[in-house]
Amino acid sequence: MQQLTLSARQRRALATICDTLCPAGDGLPSATELGVPEAVVALVARDPRPAARRELKQLLSAWDSAPLTYAIGHGWNRFSALPQERREQALLSWCDSRIPQRRAAFQALRKGALLMYWALPARDGTANPAWATLGLPAPPGPPADAPPKALRPLAEPAAGTTLQCDVAIVGSGAGGGVAAAVLSAAGLDVIVIEAGGYWDDEDFxxxxxxxxxxxxxxxxxxxxxxxxxxxxxxCLGGGTVVNYSTSFRTPDDVRAEWAAHGVPAFTSDDYGASLDAVVARLGVNQEHxxxxxxxxxxxxxxxxxxxxxxxxxxxxxxxxxxxxxxxxxxxxxRLGAKQSVVKTWLRDAADSGARLLVGTKVERVVIEQGSARGVRARTAGGGELTVRARAVVAACGALHTPALLMRSGLQNQHLGKHLKxxxxxxxxxxxxxxxxxxxxxxxxxxxxxxxxxxxxxxxxxxxxxxxxxxxxxxxxxxxxxxxxxxxxxxxxxxxxxxxxxxxxxxxxxxxxxxxxxxxxxxxxxxxxxxxxxxxxxxxxxxxxxxxxxxxxxxxxxxxxxxxxxxxxxxxxxxxxxxxxxxxxxxxxxxxxxxHIMGSARMGGAAATSAVAPNGETWDVRDLWVLDGSAFPSAPGVNPQVSIQAVAHMGARALAARLA
Ligand SMILES: Cc1cc2nc3c(=O)[nH]c(=O)nc-3n(C[C@H](O)[C@H](O)[C@H](O)COP(=O)(O)OP(=O)(O)OC[C@H]3O[C@@H](n4cnc5c(N)ncnc54)[C@H](O)[C@@H]3O)c2cc1C
Structure with a gap:
């Protein structure tokens, strides 16, 4: 994570905004007393986009100036010189502005400051006194009896390392986790590369x-x-670690719609078998x-x-x-009850010999003569890593999969489109x-x-x-x-x-x-x-x-x-x-x-989709998309089971190809 350093003026502006949204009162601390401005800076610092930092800094540099307050109709005053009530009105003029950028800035500041105000403990580590006004108990802390972590990700490779495998899987969430299990069970040598960390019961x-x-x-x-x-x-397991465990099968009418999009397998027993396998492995039930x-x-x-x-x-x-x-x-x-892919498919994959890399972000797919031959990645410590492979699976979720493929030079007109x-x-x-x-x-x-x-x-x-x-x-x-x-x-x-x-x-x-x-x-x-x-x-x-x-x-x-x-x-x-x-x-x-889906949709032809019915991109051979990006349209139900079934069916096809 890069540092985000604010000037004294910018820090003061942020503190005044946070304290206007959450001033002290009724025995509760102000935002600055809780450390909200620092926490907001840390949140923005997680965003790797230089533009996000630049925009925040520009806004804060201009914020506490008389011309800006004048421009929003609150006289020739600095924001910080206004009494609380007028500062609230000044913020509301951003909230209700006809200018979309002002509304966006207000919403970003509001969400950042309020989320942190209610999430932070007191500075001395004790319960945030605001929680008591809700009747909300303090977080219970990590479980005392958590089992040891079951997976053993590889140690961070030295800069310049090249690893070899049959299939490099980028992302370890609903799609990547299943693909790893299916491919390694088929005897293929698999490396899963995950940008986030490995967290399990003891960390919750x-x-x-x-x-x-x-x-x-x-x-x-x-x-x-x-x-x-x-x-x-x-994180390792992607959305399945934090999701709410709702597990619907793909509805029949959605399967028919997807089949009509040129992927007849969706109404076949093949997809039905993948749905059955997923539901069984996740232990889906209506008893709890x-x-x-x-x-x-x-x-x-x-x-x-x-x-x-x-x-x-x-x-x-x-x-x-x-x-x-x-x-x-x-x-x-905290109870280990949720059957995330960390508890299920990634364990199966590791048992079959798959290697797991965490804290490692894939930057691009290596494409040679029209075929994917591995990936270039950056480790947590900033070192370069190359993974050579016979095939690559993109499973970074429906925002990062199209970004990865576009960074790698793919130009299919449907890539990134149809986001649901x-x-x-x-x-x-x-x-x-x-x-x-x-x-x-x-x-x-x-x-x-x-x-x-x-x-x-x-x-x-x-x-x-x-x-x-x-x-x-x-x-x-x-x-x-x-x-x-x-x-x-x-x-x-x-x-x-x-x-x-x-x-x-x-x-x-x-x-x-x-x-x-x-x-x-x-x-x-x-x-x-x-x-x-x-x-x-x-x-x-x-x-x-x-x-x-x-x-x-x-x-x-x-x-x-x-x-x-x-x-x-x-x-x-x-x-x-x-x-x-x-x-x-x-x-x-x-x-x-x-539920983020559909941005590299599967279909019957390159003219209507980014990915072929088996999951392989139309543009590059041996490059497969096996995550929520591949949905032909929104399923209308919480999607994890459908994503896993799409990955299951696609990974079986890929295993057959590489056999
Ligand atoms: C709070 C929450 C609650 C939800 N509740 C439910 C629910 O109850 N039921 C349900 O069906 N669905 C639920 N969902 C949705 C479901 O979890 C997601 O749709 C699903 O996990 C998406 O799967 P995916 O494989 O497309 O991507 P993800 O599971 O998001 O996995 C993508 C992974 O790729 C990694 N990654 C991204 N870029 C890179 C890169 N360049 N290099 C390496 N790794 C990268 C990410 O860190 C991430 O771990 C919920 C989601 C959230 C966030």
Missing amino acids: DGGELRALTQFYAGSPTATHDQGVALIAGA NEPSSRDRKLRAGALALGWHVDAMPRNVDGRCDMGEQCGRCGLGC LHPATAVWGVYDEELRPWEGTMQALYSDQHRDLDGDGYGVKYETAAALPHLAVPFFPWRSRRQHHELMEALSSSVAFGVLLRDRDGGEVRVGRDGEPLVRYALSRRDLAHMRTGVEGAARMHEAAGARRIFSSQSRLVAYEPGTNGGAEAARAEFLRAVDACGWGAGRTQYASF
Whole structure:
């Protein structure tokens, strides 16, 4: 990680912004007292893009100047000289600005500062006093009885080393982990190269700080305009280490759609066999599904309306407590219950002799006479490493796989296109009783009531997730210190119904001059109409479940109380009008993507896709894409099982080729 050094002026500006968002009060420390500005700098330093650092520095250099404050309508004053209330108004003028770049800057600062405010412990290492105002317990710390780590990654090779193997696999997540197991079981010599570190039970302290800064990807964390937060794992096992263990098979109508895209195998027994193998290896079951308070509200609302609700299939075993620990599932499972690829496929791969390299970032694929012959990588210590191979599997996730292939010179017109994000927003219900939404089975129930809104399989899925601050803060509006703390203090009685959109019209991954991915994405008119139906549907479920107050994830606080204003129908109609007035675009509605897919899609011809039906790129022989990038379209269900099945089927084809 490179250092990010701010000048004294820039540091002062950042501290004033953080302290405006989170000043001291009511016995709670200010952002600077907690060390938030330093933590924000450390977050930005994880981003390898020079532009990200430059933009932050430029903004902070200009921030505390009278001309800038004047330009946003707050008189000829320096920001730091304004009283708190006027500084809040100045920040809100960025939040509500008609200029997208200003909204993006506000959202980036808001999320960075608030995430760290709620994630950091006190400076002396004791519990952050703000947690007590929520009733939120301090993180439990690493488990005392964690088993020793089962995998033995290679020691960092000396600079200039060249390793030889049959297949070099780049990335060790859902796709790469499965490919490693299948290929090494076929007797091939496999090296898995993973940019992140190896973390397992003994490292999972249940704290948001460690997870956010070590297990999750540091870049890109949002689309170019901050419109959609991009959330991905970046460690051995990739997203499967931090994901929520929901394990749906690919729905039949999605398989048919994918087959119609020129990949008939998706409706064949071949793909069916891969799905079966994945579900069996992950131990997917519906036996560990005790509904949390959140899911009980979802069920109550859905049943009262006569809507669909069902149990999630999950890849956990009997160690899952479905209680306090399970709510921290996204920070790494402290109980060893989640069957990530670290616990399953990568173990199988290592048992069959696969070698694992961690902390090693692949920079490009070595292409000789039109065929992939290995990769060039950089180790954690900065040394160059070459891995020579008969074939290369790109499995870096749907942002980094297209970036790697573009860096390596591939020019297929579909590479980077058709990016799907399953954008998700949250509709919050505040109830009269304490619900402690950060506890209980991470995801136990879902509703498919609106999965098919136009008869072609596209719509939304309703799910809940445990709401620790890092999952609440990004969706909450911030209008003032007082309003923020009111929402946070009500968190223990609040529940979010997630609206997860099956997006038909996607975005794009490009590669910057620095070689890093840049993401452009905007919801199309049709996708937005589905999202709006979903927001209304989630609000209706909250009403039916008895919520006292309901609010959306807009940049303004848009809320209603179903029991007032002429009844729930009228109040909801007014609520939706207010949501429309606030807007659905970037910086107006908060969206996050946990499912990043489709940016090197598979299809029947090079004219319509980046990857052939077997997973090999059309452009370069022996270069395969076996991760979420290869999806022909969004599956509309949480994707890990489908990604693993795509990798399983593709890796079998690759093994047959190399045999
Ligand atoms: C918080 C969260 C919750 C989720 N919950 C669920 C769920 O409940 N159910 C579900 O089905 N799905 C869930 N998902 C989604 C699912 O985990 C992902 O879709 C899946 O892991 C993606 O698989 P992948 O192989 O495409 O990429 P990833 O699993 O993201 O793996 C890619 C790996 O490549 C590495 N990498 C990137 N670039 C390089 C490089 N240049 N060199 C070397 N290594 C590189 C990365 O560090 C990463 O480890 C969740 C995701 C998140 C983040």
